[in-house]
Amino acid sequence: MPEGHTLHRLARRQQKIFGGSRVRVSSPQGRFADGAAVVDGMEFATAQAWGKHLVQYYRDGRRTEMVHVHLGLYGSFTESPAPMDAPVGQVRMRIEGPEMGTDLRGPTACELYTPADLDALIARLGPDPLRADADPERAWTAISRSSRPVGALLMDQKVLAGVGNVYRAEVLFRAGIDPLLAGKSLRRSDFDAIWTDLVALMKVGVRRGRMHVVRPEDDHGPGSYARDRPRTYVYRRTGEKCRICGTPVSTAELDGRNLYWCSNCQT
Known part of the structure; x- marks a missing residue:
């Protein structure tokens, strides 16, 4: 989607x-x-x-x-x-x-x-990171009161509008957040970092017409998961070595969607 x-x-x-x-x-x-x-x-x-x-x-x-x-x-x-x-x-x-x-x-x-x-x-709908009128406080309130995993909450359009599986996986990796962490256990500073990163990454997607989620200093090693798709840290890289630490990328099903993360970098 x-x-x-x-x-x-x-x-x-x-x-x-x-x-x-x-x-x-x-x-x-x-x-x-x-x-x-x-x-x-x-x-x-x-x-x-x-x-x-x-x-x-x-x-x-x-x-x-x-x-x-x-x-x-x-x-x-x-x-x-x-x-x-x-x-x-x-x-x-x-x-x-x-x-x-x-x-x-x-x-x-x-x-x-x-x-x-x-x-x-x-x-x-929850706040859309790409809209100037978005109020991230609404998303923080929903997340901070929930016992659901933060990885599920980021994909819930009632919490955050527009975030899909790729941005969910990649922004949590970039923040070093375990996607199975309960929303109410997420620190406010980590939420603020996630929101800021989403705004920046999604704006790049609008401008360039494709996702760019890997930082320049990490943009090496194995290519993208499919032709004409973005190079990613963890999304659709099950079992491959993490670009940062070399740990095999983990996967699981969460709310009917595949979840990807590095168990060493995201703790």
């Missing part, structure tokens, strides 16, 4: 190619046909991300409509120059501007949103 930096990058990209232009919106697949008809021909005003959620704003005079997209595990946007060719495959939503267009395939959600829907979404 795309992590939060991907959605923020998408929002910026769509704002760049569509912002201020009237766009044609359709649903070749048919599953978003009614919603597409509502915003078709309106001006694409802006797009914003909250964690792993993308919200597009369309405007026509004083009237504003919103479209909410959650990519889930399989959703993706693909771009092509306008005029676009006939759609290929199951295209949930097509947006075509004066110069570029994009097709959305396979999302978990693609739906019209009301202001009340957006308020409800924001209310159930």
Whole structure:
């Protein structure tokens, strides 16, 4: 599933190619046909991300409509120059501007949103490290009162919005924190360090379009876990030597997701 930096990058990209232009919106697949008809021909005003959620704003005079997209595990946007060719495959939503267009395939959600829907979404999400209005105190309050492992809490979107498995594994390694430590046992100084690191790392992801989590002085040894994937400290490196101490990287299942850590560096 795309992590939060991907959605923020998408929002910026769509704002760049569509912002201020009237766009044609359709649903070749048919599953978003009614919603597409509502915003078709309106001006694409802006797009914003909250964690792993993308919200597009369309405007026509004083009237504003919103479209909410959650990519889930399989959703993706693909771009092509306008005029676009006939759609290929199951295209949930097509947006075509004066110069570029994009097709959305396979999302978990693609739906019209009301202001009340957006308020409800924001209310159930934790602070997003990539948003200027994020309040880390909310995340600290949730973590410091919980007996759940901090590794589980970082992946809980109600605690922190936008953090996925890669950032979870890597930021805990960089902080030297055992992912199985109970949230209420985490020191405030360690939480502050984790939050600061998340903000910095995720901003790099937005800017570069891919994750960079290994510090320059540690960027050596075995390559990335898969082609075109980032080099990591522990994520998907089960049994391989830790880049710092040489201890085999450990793995376990936590809340249905694979957890990776170094038992020597993260104590």
